[in-house]
Amino acid sequence: MANTLTSRGKIADHPRPEVNYLNASKGIWSWMTTVDHKRIGVMYLVGVLTAFLMGGIFALFVRLSLLNPKHMLFGKVLMSAETYNRVFTLHGVIMVFLFIIPSIPAALGNFVLPLMLGAKDVAFPRLNLASFYLWVIGAVMAICGMIFGAIDTGWTFYTPYSTTTSGTVTLMVMAVFILGFSSIFTGINFVATVHKLRAPGMGWFDMPLFVWGIYSTAIIQVLATPVLGITLCLLALERVFSIGIFDPKLGGDPVLFQHFFWFYSHPAVYIMILPGMAIISELIPTFSRKTMFGYRAVAYSSVSLALLSFIVWGHHMFVAGQSQLATVIFSALTFLVAIPSGVKMFNWLGTMYKGNISLETPMLYAISFLLLFGIGGLTGIFLGTLSTDVHLTDTYFVVAHFHYVMMGGTVIAFIGGLHYWWPKMTGRMYTEKWAALGCVLVFIGFNMTFLTQFFLGSKGMPRRYYNYLDQYQPLHAFSTYGSWVIGLGMMITAINLLASLRKPYDAPDNPWGGTTLEWKTSSPPIEHNFEDQPVLERAPYDYRPEPVAH
Amino acid sequence: MEQQFDTSKIGMWLFLVTEVLLFGGLFVGFGMMQARYPQEFLEAHEHLQRPLGALNTVVLLISSFTMVMGVLSAQRNDKKKLVMYLILTIICACIFLCVKYFEYSHKFEEHLLPPRWYQAQPGDTVRDAAGNVSHGYGTFFAFYFMMTGLHGFHILVGIFLLAWIAIRAHRGEFSSKYYTPVDLVGLYWHLVDLIWIYLFPLFYLIK
Amino acid sequence: MEWLRSLMLPPQGSQFAGEVDNVYMGLFWLCGILFVGIAAAAIGFAWRYRYKPGRVTPHQTHNTTLEIVWTVIPLLLCVAIFFWGLNGWMKYAVAPGEAMEIQITAKKWLWQFEYPDGTRTANEIHVLVNKPVRFVMTSEDVLHDFFVPDMRVKHDIVPGRYTEVWFTPTVLGTHHVTCAEYCGKGHSDMQAKLVVDNEADFQKFMETGGTEWEDYKMKPAEWGRIQYERKGCSTCHSIDGSRIASGGPSWKGIWGKMEKLNDGKEVLVDADYVRESMMQPQAKIVAGFDPIMPTFQGLLREHEIQGLIAFIKSLGNNPNGGPPAPTVLSLPPKPAGASGASGTTGTK
């Protein structure tokens, strides 16, 4: 496998230009005031990876604390119940709002999307920079909330707990509000970019599937995030002015809060997973060297997932006290979501069929994704089905399910995409062997950690529990060991990628034989992306040997 | 230029959609609380001054008209009229805010305020045995202040935008070939008007 | 396949469990097969079609028939699963009319149960085997969730509202009740025991009236005050000396007093007299009052009677003195397995 790269690695088609986007201008200030989508993407990347590191450390602490029911480590209690609640809340808030939501769209999407469209930049470069700064402000506020107080509501901020608990809930809620606007600006930018800045000759169905995925995501970002904003405003006002909308002590309705919250946060699940699917739709044809099977079906399924995501939010509330009619309707609608997800899965497998598959690191991640997202998606059926959901909801089964989707799906795809575009972004190749080892370790550790949690949950272990019954101890311990394996895998991956930065530029323009436009420019790209406006000559994923007019 | 104009328009419309949904959340909240406290909301809305609300509606509608005439003037390369219409729009916006100021100060004097500060009015009928009034009255005014406040904030932002556009227009930066900012601020201004079109009957009129 | 079921799911304790577990296992097999298919395809293709330099891949853009097949079949499967799940859930959604109703008040971080006769327990609840039981639940502070894994039931408890959940326990013994909606520091300590009793044990439990009184062993007068309000004494008897219209005499200061009866005789207000007044209220009527009090025979347990006596005594001794009320109560034996409840029970 080691020689697959060299066997077909193309040396740069034309001499590497002296000036690229990284060294076109120098100094911190030139980065802070940049409107170059590539630089903003890189800054976002640094930001979200920092958030991922923080959230990951909190996750390791949560798992470490659950190693045994007494929370003992070397004869000392690792953390109290209050601390535990704060740590898992921070893990949730950071991972969801600071990491996963901006991860693929704002970091990788910002970098790649205009390149894929053959554009010079996004539609509104200054808005793009504003979005990044809003993210920074939100992140700083969230960190202030952590340092100068504590928040123990869980990432869902359910009322009336969140309206009555002490701590810096208001500050944290305002931080998330600002992060929401960062996300909205990204969404507006991408929709306008896709509509208006496609290369000459590129029709809607000539766009790479990554663009379709990001476009669908952007629709959700625009349509759902404002409701999160107003929800959090109302929550903050409830805390400060007791307006009586969410707190039952004041005549409000906590179930209404859940409607408001999930009207955003269920679509937000698709803000997280659609870009992951989008990356996989790039990786599989590229590394199978075969055209995408059912391109249109995959494109349509992205959009339909985006739209369907708005009408299923009530499946988070089957036992929360919404009306029984609403419960039945939401359950029925929920099953619709399974269809486009299944279509994508089958089309990916259909693309691999009779391909010419090389297992470089990005493809290893893609196959991990297929397996992990397969489990995540299929266990979703248990939770959409009414009678089993009553037993399984609010248990570790749910925890395992959404980690399989969010981490096994989105994070795996994100890291896969990072390895895929790393040569383009940095101009350097990483060490293939270490990258593959990291991927395999993450895959094994992930299954150790979360497969066990399905059993914990179906046995009846509720989520967000500090103390647990002794009978669950072996499974919890195994899960904790798994988290260490993930940590090790992530560490190897991170060191490997960072180590590559010390080398001189050595990446070819198109190391993987990709067909989309971002591979037609140099690695790293020049400041304005392309020497000449690229014109689409062939549809994406066309691996036929002879150029065929499309 | 054409391309950029179209792109900006799409961006602006997307932004307007987020505004609609932002206000929409408040409308949904208002609807649900109205369903919970029908009697309280009915009685509380009698405290709002219908003529002032109607006056403000007319003022905003006229301002929308002057705004669109401004855009038309820009399209027709008529700098003088553009500036005039923009100033007229700003004047309307200021009248709107003045009326709102009088309405707000009336509410403050009467203690028609969100629950924490709401003072029972003689006409409030939903009371418990001890004479305490229902929480619903305050909730109505909480929504009144939140929604008209958020709307008023948009008006205020609009005034600054209009002033900025008017200054640029005065400098002659716009022509029939380039008037995107005028058009976008116009769209924003119409949306603010459009939201008020719903706010007015919801708060002042519906029984 | 029983071993597999018991590996993944808790013991079956209610009539729901069988059906829920069937759906669960059905989905498990269905999803298992689908997953094995996906995994086999993904790994199999990666191996079978591994990279060979120069191999040309076929240009398959789509296959409409195939794509319709793999859209429609999952859709039909999903519809079937939805109705399968709905079928089980409909039973869960509607409680039968004859179910015994138990009120649950959840608060940070305590379960409080109340039986139809007013008996209260904390963190422990007894139900009768094979008889449907319906829980009407509310919360005093934040969201909680009543989750009994063995029964396969779960429902949120919402402050300001009453939600309900029901099941028919089928297996004798102790089952675990746990809070499944995050409620703060003590969330994971919010545990209770659900004891499914046979007829005899349940009767015994109801006679002793749960465990609440144990907290008041040393404070019988306080226990009596709770009974005074809970059993409805307060509607007719004041404790401040005032007379309640068409009611009975105030309890203030009557202890040890010689009461004038409507037949002209006098009686000393002592433990025996108070007890008789509760059991046979028409036997002795105080002068100036109507014989309107109903009997509380069978409605009061021994410890409740003693508590009331102690409460009346505490409302003011006549200086002339009377026979003292018992200070240490002789109480019925503690029910098996009862745990000491927290001191905050039911003092609201």
Add this chain to the structure above:
Amino acid sequence: MSTHEHTHEHGGSGVYVKTLLALLILTILTVAASYIDFGSGNVVIALLIASIKASLVALFFMHLRYEKAVNAVIACSGFLFLGIFLMFCFIDFDTRDDAKALDPQPVMYGPAKPAGAAAASAPAAEAK
């Protein structure tokens, strides 16, 4: 660039004046209607008139009538998804069937603490 100018000048002042007049008449109409009691029709009439007015503003003042279809789609999607949000919330609120106390007691405030009122309502409901 002559075609450019042509494509962007929509309506003209005549259309705008007519739109404004229509809007003002509708405003008078809705205020007048509010003094008449149509029972449950009050809300429908008020919102219907508001929607007509909003459509007029969107179509003529905001030029949606003359714009590219994509902008109209974007504008409609906002209202569509708001409608979905509203609809499902109403479905829930309308069909809730609580075990007891269908409508929660109105929460009073004033001298009495709301906490006390909430606690007192539990045994009261039980006694029914």
